[in-house]
Amino acid sequence: MPNSNSKLHRSPRGGREAGRRELVTRSLQSAQHCLEDQDFGTAYAHYLLVLNLAPELKTSVKETFQFTLFKWAEELDSLARIPDLFNCYEQALELYPNDEVICNSMGEHLFRMGFRDEAAGYFHKAVKLNPDFADARENFYRVANWLVERWHFIMLNDSKRNLTYLRAIQNAVHSGCTSVLDIGTGTGILSMFAKKAGASSVYACELSKTMYELARDVVAANNMEREINLLHLKSLDLEIPRHMPERVSLVVTETVDAGLFGEGIVESLIHAWEHLLLQPKVGAVDVYVYMRLVLYQAKQHTIISGCTRGSSGWRVETQEVAGVCLSNAVQFFSPTYACAGSEETVEPYTTEKLSRVPGGYIPLTEPCQVMTVDFNDLQELKSLAARKPWKLSLPVIEGGILDAVVVWFVLQLDDEHALSTSPSEETCWEQAVYPVQGRLDYSVKAGDTVVMEVCCQDCYLKIQKVSSLPPECGMDFGDRDDPLSLGNEAELCHALAGLQTTSKQDGSSQVCVLESTEIALLNDVPYHECFKAAMGQVLLSLNPGKDLQSMDVDGHGGEANVPASQSKGSPDEVPDPLYILDVSEGFSILPIIAGKLGPVRAYSSVEKEQHQAALNVIAEANHFPKETLEFWLSHLEDESVVLQRPKSDKLWSIIILDVIETSGLIQQEVMEKAAISRCLLHSGGKIFPQYVLVYGMLVESESLLLESAVQGSEPTLGFNVAPFINQFKVPVRVYLDLSTLPCLPLSEPAELLRLDLMNPLLHSSSREVKVQICKSGRVTAIPFWYHIHLDEEHSLNTSEESSHWKQAAVVLDEPIPVEAGEELLLEVQHHKSNLSITVKR
Structure with missing residues (x-):
């Protein structure tokens, strides 16, 4: 007995270590069993215990832990247990603080819930940890457009505007307005103007967390962090003496939009006059x-x-x-x-x-x-x-x-x-x-x-x-x-x-x-005529006994949509309806156009009730039987299964996919949708479009440079702003109109890529393209657009003047000087909606 006790006293550490190893082993086994049973919550708890007890296992269980975390987060999201979801991510990031995949996933959840500032921080961190992580990079590009709007770059590049503000602020400070408040400071440039002019005290407020942190970096880089008091607040929440010791003698602001009052300048100035500004005196700046x-x-x-x-x-x-x-x-x-x-x-x-x-x-x-x-x-x-x-x-x-x-x-x-x-x-x-x-x-x-x-x-x-x-x-x-x-x-x-000046409006x-993009689409007549011809061809091939003219219902007695029980001929002569699914974004009349072409059941993915009501009115005006048009999403609890069969024994004859956004980008996950669609097609059925060709050309455009990044310190009058705001630049500019874009073409249009929705063997997600220079200059950007082929005979060009689509452009980080006759090699890659183009000599 004494020997036993002494043995215990001699190696308590060894006993605890054995117990820890046993607990870790059992927890790992339990976690694996829970994963097999899809009990992700319990599995996640077991992995937390394992990683806290055995940090040395972090590398070996990392991928399985990530999988468990993401599955459990999806479940928590579906149950609206949002605090628990974020608590799980915070625990995971304590264990893996530099894991770009977890950072990116956390950002995606935050962004979906409307926390754009916070999401941007996680996306930005993920990109810094791994610049080649395509998902995080694309997520950051998308959120960057929300957080730092593109007009910041354009305005900072406007040296005339900057100089005018600087001189007006200098006049005001020199006339005695030495305490300054900058409302909506943005990058902090007006505050720095005030300090440079000699203001004794400068305060600046900014509501956006992203812009506040950006201004803080800019002010520090210009050695003014001790002289400009930055406040992460809305000006309406500023209080004296809590945030400023006393009232200021000058307010500077540019919180105006194109319509003047849209950013709330009137409300903020009323508050400033009542609570933050000294009363007007001789020499005060007039605005x-x-x-x-x-x-x-x-x-x-x-x-x-x-x-x-x-x-x-x-x-x-x-x-x-x-x-x-x-x-x-x-x-x-x-x-x-x-x-x-x-x-x-x-x-x-x-x-x-x-x-x-x-x-x-x-x-x-x-x-x-x-x-x-x-x-x-x-x-x-x-x-x-x-x-x-x-x-x-x-x-x-x-x-x-x-x-x-x-x-x-x-x-x-x-x-x-x-x-x-x-x-x-x-x-x-x-x-x-x-x-x-x-x-x-x-x-x-x-x-x-x-x-x-x-x-x-x-x-x-x-x-x-x-x-x-x-x-x-x-x-x-x-x-x-x-x-x-x-x-x-x-x-x-x-x-x-x-005088009757407005349309009749009665009950x-x-x-x-409709959104402006939806109205532009409705006005795009060639788009609809092209779809009509291509759909008619497919319906003819699936109903070989009919010709297109007899199938076309003109609203004055055509029988293609008449139910079999009402047809003059034998019921056997009336073919079963063909099923057409339109999953276009927004308001689309393509299902009604399809219904005019023959015996079809057209399914629309239009969601808004007023849009559904409008389509029903149009269908009725075109003498459609009630059962011809259905709104497919109203049958589904989960939008993610929109690509499925209308009935267990029926397949789709035509599936219409939205491939190109109005902005000029490729829709996200369109190739994944195409893969699902191919499995759901009737023999002889088609996906529209069947393939898309991406075209582009090399151009010199000073405008695109100025709209994409701040061009050094010269336009900002010597202040160091560019490196900080340019962290939020995105390589692709969208919503361009090439017909009015100031640019000099340096090459002929070239085919860059093929996205094939019907034949995956012909699809190319990456490609190298040689482009010959036809005019000397500096390559600053590569505008691109699409030829959308519904089939081999019917196609749409998104750069046409009649098109409702806009174009996009990849803007180079550094211009490339070129001479006529030389060749450049373009490395083109497509990932989700992102088209990246690298230029090499």
């Missing part, structure tokens, strides 16, 4: 804002009468598409028009760089000043939102189609310095465009008068109720002191009486709100 307005028509340059590229995303221009009547019972509006009569806060305008509108623009009126706002007048700021709507009228100087009202402004920084966002200026700014919608007739003549209502509401300048008056209404501007206002309300009402009319 005035002016606005001007113009009506314009984008020039017609398509063969479709009445359709312009400028308005193709604002209103539906046609009443019939590929034989389908769109029906007067449906009114299509863009979100900007739909918000006019509602209380919902929706941005009432889109933005365009007028100098790049496809086909140019025609001013239909002279520019005129709409309003003046004095940012140094607190009472004026307070009364702005409460101001009643007022009416403006402008004489038409040139006849045309009234497409939009365009607004820009002049920012008067002080008596000497001003910034204009006019389309005639060389500026980084776009203009605010208010589409004109809801009229029966959009044409105006010289001498007409355009009347509109203007108001400031929900932090936006709104322009609505646009109408036109002919000269015979007797509106005379010559005798009025203010030619902009119709002072006699009775005269206006009399002039408008009897029987179905209103359908």
Whole structure:
């Protein structure tokens, strides 16, 4: 007994070590059994225990632990146990702090839940840990566009704008405004201007966590971290003395958007005057804002009468598409028009760089000043939102189609310095465009008068109720002191009486709100005609006894969609319906076009109820039997199984996949969807498109460089900003229009890649392409676009002027000087939606 006790006392450590090893072994076995039973939660708990007891096993169990974590996280996500999900990831990152796969997965969960700033941090860390990790790199590129919007690069590259701000701030500081608050500091450049001008104290606030951290790095790199007090706060939450010891004598800010008020500048300045600023005194900087307005028509340059590229995303221009009547019972509006009569806060305008509108623009009126706002007048700021709507009228100087009202402004920084966002200026700014919608007739003549209502509401300048008056209404501007206002309300009402300027809107009319990309698609007639022809060919091949003409239902007695029980012939003569599935993004009328071609059951993946209602109205107007069109997602609890059979014994004859985003990128996971689709096709059935060819060419474009990255310290007046904001640059610019992009082509278009959805043996995810230089210059970018082949006979070119698609471009990190006649080698790779192109000599 004593011997036994002494033995225990001599080796307690050895006994504990044996017990630890045994517990680790049993936990590993239990974890494996749980994985086999798909009990991921318990398996995850066992692995946590193993890794905490035996850190030396981290490398050997890493992959299995990752798999278990991701499966358990999916389960927690489906159960809405979000705190538990993130707790699991935090535990995993304590064990594997430098694991890029776990960082990326954590970012994906955060991004799906709307935490973009936090997601960006994890994606960025994953890319830093492994620059070749394609999933993390693409995730970071996508989130970077949300976090650091592309206009930051354009504005920082605008040296004229920067110099104007610097000089105005210097004037203010030298006149005695030595304590400064920068609201919405962004990269911190205005704060650094103030410090350089000699301000004794500078405060800067920024709400975005990403931009706050970026500004902190920029300020430190310029040796001003002790002189500029950066605050991660919204200006409305700033308090004295909690955040600043006393009121400041100058506020600098550029929290204005293309429509002036859209970033909440009025609210923030009212708060600043009441709580943060000293009262005005002699020498304080005055800020005035002016606005001007113009009506314009984008020039017609398509063969479709009445359709312009400028308005193709604002209103539906046609009443019939590929034989389908769109029906007067449906009114299509863009979100900007739909918000006019509602209380919902929706941005009432889109933005365009007028100098790049496809086909140019025609001013239909002279520019005129709409309003003046004095940012140094607190009472004026307070009364702005409460101001009643007022009416403006402008004489038409040139006849045309009234497409939009365009607004820009002049920012008067002080008596000497001003910034204009006019389309005639060389500026980084776009203009605010208010589409004109809801009229029966959009044409105006010289001498007409355009009347509109203007108001400031929900932090936006709104322009609505646009109408036109002919000269015979007797509106005379010559005798009025203010030619902009119709002072006699009775005269206006009399002039408008009897004039029908808007579409009929009553209870029987179905209103359908479409995004601008969906409206542009509906206006793309060649797109729909091409699909009609290709689908008709497939249906003919599967119904060889019919010809296309007899299959085409014209709405006046065609029998292709008549049920067998109602057919005049024998029931045996009526073929079974063919099944067509359209999984296009957004609003699509392709299922209805298919239904016009023969005995089909068309399934649509349209989700929004108002879109489904509009399609039902269109189907009814085209005399479809009720069972012809079905909304497939309404049958499914899980959208991920959208590619499945409509019935256990039926396969799809046609599956329509969205391959190219409107932005010019390839849709994510499209090849995976194609692989599933091939297994679900009827013999002789087709996927549309069957293959896609990617084309590109080498160009020199200074514009693309300026829009993609800050070009050194020269445009930022010597301040070191570029290396920090350029961490958020993305190699691919989207939503380009090659017809208006300022660039010099240096090569002919070349085929870069083939994406084959029907024949995977012909698909190429990577390729090397030799391109010959035809003109000397500097290669700065490679714009690319697609030839979408529905089959060998029918294809669409996404670079055509009639196309609803935009183009994209890979922008090189460093320009490559080239001489005519030499060759460059392009290494092209496709991963998910990302197209990467490396250029070698």
